[in-house]
Amino acid sequence: MTEHSKRPDTIEHLYHLGNIWRLKGNIANAELNYQQILAQDPTFVKAYERLGLLMLVSGQVKKAREYYARALELDPQDFIVSKYLEYVDSLLQSSQANSQMPTVTGGREDSPSNPAGKICLDQRISWSHHRSGWGPAVKALSPLHNAKGVMLDTAIEANFGHSQWKDWVNPPEVLEQMKKDGTFQALATSEEKGLVPYTEPWVGFIHDPHEMPEWYEYQLAPQSIFKKPVWRKSLDHCRGLFTLSSHLKGWVQQQTGKPVSSLLHPTETPEVRFDFGRFMDNRQKLVVQIGNWLRSHVAIRRLPLIKGNPLGYGKAFLEPSPGFLAAIEEIVRREKAHYGVEIEPEYAANTQALRPLPNAEYDELLAQNLVFLYLFDSAANNTIVECIARATPLLVNPLPAVREYLGDAYPLYYDTLEEAAQKALDLELVKKAHDYLAHSGVQDKITWDYFLDSFKNSAVYRSL
Structure with a gap:
């Protein structure tokens, strides 16, 4: 006689109670009830199904997959669970989904x-x-x-x-x-x-x-x-x-x-814009990467600016949204593997993550620091138009669509990371890029x- 057949009333009661908590939106209590079932009977398929569902709706995709896979292992003929598992696998194929x-x-x-x-x-x-x-x-x-x-x-x-x-x-x-x-x-x-x-x-x-x-x-x-x-x-x-x-x-x-x-x-026309005087007075200058989509997350880490560089630049990347750092690290792993590159320790040591910022702090960031992008491809790019609107100088690789927005004469294009670092240290070029954005007329075309x-x-x- 199985453990399940010995205590069906207890298990069915817990299952029913878990379903009630789930329908009321109390994920924690529902999960507790389903886990209590599995403590009594690790082969109770419906508990795994429900736990998979709880994890899925709460955004814990990897945990959802574990539960659905276990349910399908116990009952390979469960058609609905198999479809949920296919969906979860499709989500996990994309680290940024x-x-x-x-x-x-x-x-x-x-x-x-x-x-x-x-x-x-x-x-x-x-x-x-x-x-x-x-x-x-x-x-x-x-x-x-x-x-x-x-x-x-x-x-x-x-x-x-x-x-x-x-x-x-x-x-x-x-x-x-x-x-x-x-x-x-x-x-x-x-x-x-x-x-x-x-x-x-x-x-x-x-x-x-x-x-x-x-x-x-x-x-x-x-x-x-x-x-x-x-x-x-x-x-x-x-x-x-x-x-x-x-x-x-x-x-x-x-x-x-x-x-x-x-x-x-x-994009919007902000009140706070880049100020070269504030940039010069900034004792904690940053070369900061903003955004995620179609950007290299390895490039900012490999940008050859070490601690103690002539302008005292630190390097940073802005977390796009709360809880996104794990996804960024996965992108870094995939990028390194695909291109066969490593990140030099002395360059990584001068790179930090910045938490997502409220609008006012974001405007302050762009008002007194230098922005960096390495794009895999681009049509429009939010960071570029936001820098244009603020006349914030940015280092960026000159893709065709980027040139459409910034123009062919923009001073801070780069072809190599070494060139990007050299231009970041050239204050005359940084000032020239700021003046170019402020007076090129491009700002009038992004309202x-x-x-x-x-x-x-x-x-x-x-x-x-």
Whole structure:
């Protein structure tokens, strides 16, 4: 006689109690009850399933996988658990999956419907970790919102990339179970939710560039998205596309055969800007990397500025959001392995992590320090436009789209890390870069109003 058959009432009571706590949202008590079951009977499959679910909804993906794998080991025929395990594995393939997920706001646009407008903004997408990123940019288009207009997908990467992580649809019984478990909205794909493919006229923004390294979140590259059946079906109804660089525009036009318009990514105009005098007076100067997406996290560590360098620079990288350091270390590990590089101890010793900063402290950081980026690829880059708006000098590798924003004559481009370090130590060049950004006129082209006017006058919008 098994332990389970000896004490079924106790186990069933604990299981029922755990389910009640789960439905009430008390994760800790629910987990305790399920663990108490396993202490009595380590073969009770449903307890592993529920623990997997608890870990998944609380963001502990690795723990969720352990529980689901154990449940499937005990019952290899459990179809629903097998589907959950497939989903968890897809999440774990991406070390940055949780950090880069966009926020999708559906429902009715809160701006009045303009009968003369041509686009419907009922779907608005933003990345919550950005200071003044895509959400406010989309908000700037509100005067063009018409409830009966052509649907604007403000970031195709959400419905066709992040949320469309597989090309097959779960059977109805699995989707129904997900709804009962309360995980349907979080785990179902865009296709399973009925969001794609698009079957009505639409236009959309493509954010991610087309020369992303294959080892780096390539499932979000436009090449990967363009291969998906839901994209190909949707493309039949597409009236045009928008990009945030001309470099990407040409490629998208060639790949899709659709009209494409390119716009500059806007940002806010801050009150606090870079001050060269404050920079000179700063006794704890930093060369600081900001942001995460498509950036090398090895480069700032390998930048050859040691402690005691002539300007006393420390090096730092700003944590994009709370709890993200572990993900950064995983990116560093993957990057080192892919390129076969090591980080010199004396350079690493002068590199620190900075916690996420409130807006006022972030503005102070950019007002008196030097920014550093090494980009794998780029279309628009939030850090670049934020530095332009503040006239904050930044060291950056001169990718084609970067040149579109900063211009060919920008003084702080670099081709090697040694060159970047030399330019950081050249105060005349740093001052020249600040003056260039302050007086080049680029700042006038990244305002909300300029973005709205550019969108309204674009060939794609005028064709609707």
